[in-house]
Amino acid sequence: QEAEAERLRGQLSAILDYVKQLDRLDTRDVVPTSHAIETGTPFRDDVVEPFGDREALLANAPDRMNDCFRVPRIIED
Secondary structure (H helix, E strand, O other): OHHHHHHHHHHHHHHHHHHHHHHOOOOOOOOOOOOOOOOOOOOOOOOOOOOOOHHHHHOOOOOEEOOEEOOOOOOOO
16 A cells, blocks of 8 residues: 555656646736637538438337337327
């Protein structure tokens, strides 16, 4: 256990040395952000594209009716 503790001390020391380097950076002109990169959902045109093999897709359906997936009823009459 002592060897592992020594190894962890070395790793922690290296991390703290790196943080000291970051502390020396001049960030006065850097705008604070909550994310490293800009987040958001990119928009794209809503375009209908043909699907190749409908039968292969429907072959994976647990239940189907004709060319449609059949799903359990969730709305009462």
